[in-house]
Amino acid sequence: MHDSTYTPSRRGFLSLAAGAGALGLTGAASNAKAQVQTSAKIVILGAGAAGAALANRLTERLNGAQITIVDGRKEHWYQPGFSLIAAGLKPSNYSVSQTTDWLPKDVTLKHEWAANIDPESRKVALQSGEVLSYDYLIVATGLSLDHDAIEGFDLDMVGENGIGALYAGPEYAARTWKAASKYIEDGGVGLFTRPATEMKCAGAPLKHTFLIDDLARKAGSRGKMDVHYMANNNSLFGVPIVSEKVRMLFGDRGIAPDYSHVLTGLDAGAKRARFSTPEGTVERDYDYIHVIPPQRAPEVVRQSGLSWADKWVGEGWMEVDMATLRHNRYPEVFAVGDVAGVPKGKTAASVKWQVPVVEEHLIAQITGGTSDAAYDGYTSCPLITQVGRAMLVEFDYHNNLVPSFPGIIAPLEELWISWLMKEVALKATYNAMLRGKA
Amino acid sequence: MQDLTFTTLLAVFEEIFGRGLFWAMVVAAAVVTLLYIFVLIRDRAVSWRKFLWAQLSMPIGAIAAVMFVQGVTRSGFSDIGGPIDVIVLLGVAAGGAIGMAILVYTVQSLFWRQTEDS
Numbered sequence: 001m002h003d004s005t006y007t008p009s010r011r012g013f014l015s016l017a018a019g020a021g022a023l024g025l026t027g028a029a030s031n032a033k034a035q036v037q038t039s040a041k042i043v044i045l046g047a048g049a050a051g052a053a054l055a056n057r058l059t060e061r062l063n064g065a066q067i068t069i070v071d072g073r074k075e076h077w078y079q080p081g082f083s084l085i086a087a088g089l090k091p092s093n094y095s096v097s098q099t100t101d102w103l104p105k106d107v108t109l110k111h112e113w114a115a116n117i118d119p120e121s122r123k124v125a126l127q128s129g130e131v132l133s134y135d136y137l138i139v140a141t142g143l144s145l146d147h148d149a150i151e152g153f154d155l156d157m158v159g160e161n162g163i164g165a166l167y168a169g170p171e172y173a174a175r176t177w178k179a180a181s182k183y184i185e186d187g188g189v190g191l192f193t194r195p196a197t198e199m200k201c202a203g204a205p206l207k208h209t210f211l212i213d214d215l216a217r218k219a220g221s222r223g224k225m226d227v228h229y230m231a232n233n234n235s236l237f238g239v240p241i242v243s244e245k246v247r248m249l250f251g252d253r254g255i256a257p258d259y260s261h262v263l264t265g266l267d268a269g270a271k272r273a274r275f276s277t278p279e280g281t282v283e284r285d286y287d288y289i290h291v292i293p294p295q296r297a298p299e300v301v302r303q304s305g306l307s308w309a310d311k312w313v314g315e316g317w318m319e320v321d322m323a324t325l326r327h328n329r330y331p332e333v334f335a336v337g338d339v340a341g342v343p344k345g346k347t348a349a350s351v352k353w354q355v356p357v358v359e360e361h362l363i364a365q366i367t368g369g370t371s372d373a374a375y376d377g378y379t380s381c382p383l384i385t386q387v388g389r390a391m392l393v394e395f396d397y398h399n400n401l402v403p404s405f406p407g408i409i410a411p412l413e414e415l416w417i418s419w420l421m422k423e424v425a426l427k428a429t430y431n432a433m434l435r436g437k438a
Numbered sequence: 439m440q441d442l443t444f445t446t447l448l449a450v451f452e453e454i455f456g457r458g459l460f461w462a463m464v465v466a467a468a469v470v471t472l473l474y475i476f477v478l479i480r481d482r483a484v485s486w487r488k489f490l491w492a493q494l495s496m497p498i499g500a501i502a503a504v505m506f507v508q509g510v511t512r513s514g515f516s517d518i519g520g521p522i523d524v525i526v527l528l529g530v531a532a533g534g535a536i537g538m539a540i541l542v543y544t545v546q547s548l549f550w551r552q553t554e555d556s
Contacts, residue, residue: 089512388517408522416513416523423511428453437449 035063038366043124043132044107045114045300046140047071049079049434050337050351052102054138056436057359059104062366067106068132070124072113074099076434077170078427080348083204085173086166087211088181089387092174102434114141117304119330136332136362139318141301143200143338143346147293151265151274161268162188162288166208167200179288180208184216187224188287191273193263196232197294197315200338200346203381203393205229206237206246208290213253214386227254228284230261230275238344239399242383245412249385263291297339306333308341317341322397323374325358332365334358342377343397349380352433378402382422390418467537474540477547485547492543499538500531 042058044051047069055069081095103109110132116125117137124132145167147155158165159175162183166173183190190212194205209229216222229236229250236250236257237243250257261275261282266289273289275282295315297307302316306327309319318335319328322342327333336354338346345354353375360373377397384390392409394402403411409418432438452460478484507530508514518524 386517388511388513389519410520410522413520415519416517417526419513419517420507420511420526423513424454425450428450431453432446432449435449438446 033061036061036363036367037063038065040065040135040366041133042067042136042138042362043134044069044138044140045071045117045124046142046337046339047073047099047103047109048076048140048142048337049348049430050140050142050355051138052076052099052434053351053355053436054140054336054358055107056102056104056434057355058362059106060436061359061363066108068108068110068134069103070110070112070114070126070132071099072111072127074111076102078430079200080426080430082166082170082173083207083211083384085170086164086176086180086208087215087387088177089211092170095170095173114300117300117306119304119306119327119333122332134332136334136365137330138334138336138358138362139301139306139339140336141298141339143295144298145293145295147291149294150263150291152268153266153291153293157268158291162271162286163266163268163291164208164288165291165293167204167292176290180212180290181215183225183288184212184219184221186287187216187221188226189285190225190227190288190290191230191284191286192228192290193230193261193273194232194292195294196262197296198312198317198346199292199295201381202238202346203383205290205292207384209255210249210253210383210385211387212288213255218387222254226256228256228258230263231257231259232262234259239393239395239401241399241401241412242393242395245391246383249414263289266291295338301339306330306335312341323357323376324361325354325375326361334362342375344377344379344395345375347379347381348430348433349394350378352429352438353378355433380404382418382426384419384422385414388419389414389416390422391415392418392421470541470544473548474544477544481547488543488546491546492539495538495542496535499541500535502538503530503534506534 042065044055044067051069055067058065058067076097076099078095081090084090085092085094110126112127114124115127122134124134147153155165155168155172157163158172159178162179164176164179166176192205192209209227213222213227216225235243236246247257260277264274264276266273271286273284273286275284297316297318301307301318306318307316318339318341320326320335320340320342321328325334325336325340336358337351357373357375360371364371380394382390383393391412391414393411394404396402401411403409409415429438455463504527518527
């Protein structure tokens with residue numbers, strides 16, 4: 001075979017390389033903003049997704065600020081991983097890192113819980129008795145899972161006798177898989193519940209149902225199973241168009257929806273659960289039950305006077321403006337993440353969109369200016385429908401679908417690419433967000 | 439997704455592979471590409487014998503890339519759900535094929551230069 005006579009020149013090569021370099025430089029040119037000089041005292045309650053991301057972003061933007069972050073838990077939990085752990089797809093340590101891994105050096109971390117918030121005198125008391133005064137307060141405490149509200153249920157039961165509860169943490173998610181995998185082997189009646197309160201990631205109860213259904217199908221035991229999804233009201237998801245799609249998928253998978261069945265208690269020995277329904281209390285036998293308890297703001301927030309008085313009564317979410325996340329009565333107080341009293345947005349994806357809004361308003365306030373940054377309820381849920389497929393559902397306050405890749409990734413279609421994004425890119429994007437870089 | 443900038447993408451890729459591995463892979467890809475261009479310029483010609491071997495290796499690269507992606511994501515061909523999935527699959531295969539071809543061509547040019555050109 002003869003060599004061809006194609007002869008690229010050295011000059012061509014050099015200009016190509018130079019061009020590529022120039023392209024790289026333009027691309028990498030950061031959108032860094034000028035630092036603001038301030039001596040403001042900023043206290044952030046909670047070092048979870050919202051608290052850590054905001055701490056990183058504020059240290060980038062502010063020079064001289066005293067930032068203190070308060071969190072009693074030393075572990076950081078990647079909560080979007082819990083559904084995968086509870087389906088045996090990841091080990092429990094997949095979701096666990098250390099809080100200190102994510103925080104910038106120049107913030108002060110208090111490894112204890114806040115005991116009291118006094119927004120009038122602008123002070124936060126810690127459990128050790130130490131009192132922090134603040135100029136600005138960011139409440140990013142997350143929420144409390146009220147397991148005691150389920151009569152007869154105790155977290156120690158998780159993993160045995162057909163009881164799962166994946167929300168409670170990485171270890172409980174792993175124990176949930178222990179119970180769920182036994183259910184996949186033995187079959188019987190499965191009840192997949194969700195609470196009637198506001199909750200974090202309303203897609204997770206659905207994901208767990210879909211994943212157990214799919215794993216049983218692949219194990220060849222689905223025929224022995226009678227799977228029920230216990231909806232808290234007459235829909236399967238808060239966004240009507242998504243609810244309809246889920247109803248169709250449930251029909252396809254043979255998952256029976258039981259509407260308006262809210263779990264109130266269970267008898268673990270008899271494997272019988274009690275539900276509150278419009279027709280009164282209903283008892284149902286189960287072989288596997290997935291418990292998600294009622295959720296509310298942490299006690300310290302509910303006692304602080306920062307909660308809504310007339311909305312979500314008893315749940316205690318913070319009274320903030322739904323666009324700016326600034327407190328309606330205390331303008332130096334913001335809420336980010338699960339604890340914010342806004343109609344949607346108890347997901348990590350929401351945090352990703354909320355954090356820059358709070359950052360802008362806080363910095364505007366420090367510099368005496370204003371900002372028109374606004375949060376419109378963006379929430380995203382890679383709704384897994386089987387191992388290997390998901391629907392990338394994204395929506396806002398108005399129940400509109402707001403796809404990130406319109407015309408490319410269809411929001412209501414079960415796609416492999418959406419699964420790939422969940423598997424490969426989601427945790428990475430989350431980590432980048434924690435570092436304040438996404 | 440908000441603000442999907444080039445720097446965000448870099449940050450995400452750093453998190454996927456770890457900062458060290460990601461940049462090592464970028465450097466490796468860049469080095470192989472530069473070596474490829476280097477041998478083209480050095481030889482002042484495309485060797486069709488080497489190119490034949492490179493082409494023959496392309497299906498192997500394509501299959502390896504698809505198997506790799508499916509392996510690390512616990513998914514398979516039955517999970518293909520729509521047109522974009524087919525495009526992604528073909529893209530992964532094409533990437534693997536082209537990468538393999540460039541690698542094979544470059545390695546031949548660098549190490550087996552004397553065996554041909556007779």
